[in-house]
Amino acid sequence: MRLVLRRALPAIATLVAVAFLTMMLTSLLPGDPAQTIAGPEADPEDVAAVREDLRLDEPLPTRFVGWVGDAVTGDLGRSYRTNQPVAEAITERMPVTIQIGAMAIGIALLVAIPLGTLSAYKAGGLADRAVTGVSFGLLAVPSFMMAILLILVFAETLGWAPATGWTRLTADPVENFRSAILPALALAVGELAVYTRLLRADMVTTLQQDSITMARAKGLSPARILFRHALRPSSFSLLTVVGLQIGAILSGAVLVETLFAVPGLGRLLVDSILQRDLVMVQGIAVVIAASFVVVNVVVDLLYTLLDPRIRHGHATA
């Protein structure tokens, strides 16, 4: 709890900084948001009306203070582009991206942990070389290419999952899974390659430690040694990267959500940037920043589970 509290103030400061920087950076983007929203056929009076309506004629600090004032009450404004409340748009989209991202990470971990472990256990052997080769191969495949390949095989040829579209979990769990699986797989492939390589590297080191030699001397089975004694101390890098990869998942989601026509946060963010929907960009940026902060706090907490010494202030290097 103290850890959580200790994190709260810097987290809030981070969010305010992100909000301000986002507003500043978006205001520096070329192109007049009012003109973009009014359209090319709009005359100057129409553009001026849009600018005034959106308060774009006010100084940036004034706009920022106004935005923060509204944001603390939960009002993130309304989209310039669609007039939809930003908070509502994010609430609609967030679960989609979270589900796809969580499934991608889950799939990646499910595959990477046994493969990385096997690779480390058989370091230098045929299995290790095969896993390494496949990992590097998968790393080289961009998610959009994997997405197209998956659509071709699983949607067009086999018909196991729809090529595009999204069904909400609450509407139909089975259809929801079918609509989520291909986007999740497209994102998972790159991730699992990274996870496999990381886990292998750490576990190779772990397996050379005295504690493992002791376990072997005791006659414990390889599976017990690997998954009970070696996996946990080998998971720090993996856990850290999983936390950091939230950003990569989101950037991958931008492409994958567009390809699979999934209404996620990444697609909304890109559309909003391209259409100069600054208030939507602002809201999404803050939510993403908040997600990062939360995920990293969770990761820190998980460290303490992996290694109790951290909880007692005896962190390992």
Added chain:
Amino acid sequence: MKPEDWSLRVRRGRVRLVAFGVAAALVAAACGGSDDSGDDEAASVEEGVEGATGAIRDVSEQGEPVTGGSITFGLEAETTSWLPGEGQFANSGVSVAYALYDPLIKRSADGELKPYLAESMEPNEDLTEWTLTLRPDIQFHDGTPLDAAALMSNFEQLSADGTQTASAFDGVTMEVVDDLSVRYTLPAPDSAFPAVLTLSPGWPYSPTAAAANGADAGANPVGTGPFVFESWERDNRLVLRRNDNYWQEGLPYLDEIVFRPIPDEDTRMSSLTSGDIDGMMSLRQSNIIELREADGIDNYEQIGNSTGSNIFNTAEPPLDDIRVRRALAMATDQEQVIEVLGGGGVVPPATQIFGPDDPYYSEQVAEDWVDYDPEAAQEELQAYVDDPERSDGKAPGDPVAVRYDCLPDASLVEVAQLFQALWSTIGVEVELRQVEQATHINEAIQGDYQVKCWRLGIDGDPAAVMDAYYLEGSPQNFTRFTDPQVTENIEAMKATTDVAERQRLAAEAMSIVNENVVQTYSGGTLGLVAVQDHVKNIDGWTYPDGSEGGTATQGTVVWANVWTTEG
């Protein structure tokens, strides 16, 4: 005067006015496709011919209408809002709007501007006043009557500054004549005014519902159309159900339509061929050609006025000198450009902002357009290069340099590189610059560019289109080109309904524009609606009086008349 009297006749397949709210379409495509112009034969509609040049209509036996059933249709983009005045309706949005709303005026198969939701529309003698009379006993989906008061309420909102439709009603006032009639008073004669009411400024929506829904009205559309709004998950699906109280008896045939925005062209096509969706629209030439050979798919293609192009900023050195512009145009191999854009062998080169099937297309203008002639281009450029008074301020003999802006789309990047190669052969240094769409449009409006890839040509009234492109002070006069004779001709076109005279005026104006080489052309754009063959009658809509309607213009469909045999 009866509706037919003022109608401007246009031949089959061409018409799609639209300037309101199609910002995205205008430029997004900036050069995207490729397409038509050229000779009449090339652009004619052919039936079921694979690999044919021009648009084809390759469809299965239609049979008799069947009532019931649901279809899912893939759109190329989501629409920002479904409320006229608030939403930016590109082709995708227009297609959906034809299910939710009815246009007051609609273009016919013959290109006439005929009343649809309106019963009649009559001008006064000098074309400054237009009196529109509604059909009686029509209600919006929420039961609100469609009457003059509703139109007045819509007009007040649609004409307000800052709306997407404000420019359509610039200087226009409206008064209520009686319960079902209103009168539009224009600041100047305009024979093309009814064309404004074919699009979002002419799609009546329930003022009661709009007031009740307030800021959320765009997410809760209430029109008079054949389908009623059911639900909308943005970027995922819009569900519409049959309007059982529709004013056209027996219509619509379908019980439900689900629209799904699928922005990626390839996955949209995969969704169609794998059976996830029942139909889709597309403007991508390569996919349209590929779908011609797909089994069980009916293809409804159409070529309009839209053409890929380059626009020159005539206020910016060295493009302010006609010798440079002519040189660049003569150094442009249109066939190569079309090939790179994916329309090779399918769409003929364009020569003007009117396609060959448009009544305002001019053979003479086509013949006069500059030919690909690198040697002549070289000579023309050399005259500028050696000129001690050259406008770019460089010393005689120094090479000409231009900056070429285009969108970061793969095919457009490729075509930009082609222009760089073509123009460098005559000694022009071309700096390529990729800009995303919002910046691209803004720079064009502000005149902050030299050469930009663009998309020209709208299927609309020539006076309205030329007014936007070539009149001084128009926000869309991106080339900054104005000419007193062109202006005079545009004004004269607005003041007459005589089609032959308007054709002469348009051709003369187009000729002056082309003589000044303010833009170059690649080819037009094939538009496609492709459906599973159980979906019927995509292009067979009719007017309330039963007369023949039109085609599926650039991917848009009139849904009231569509049915499925898989009810």
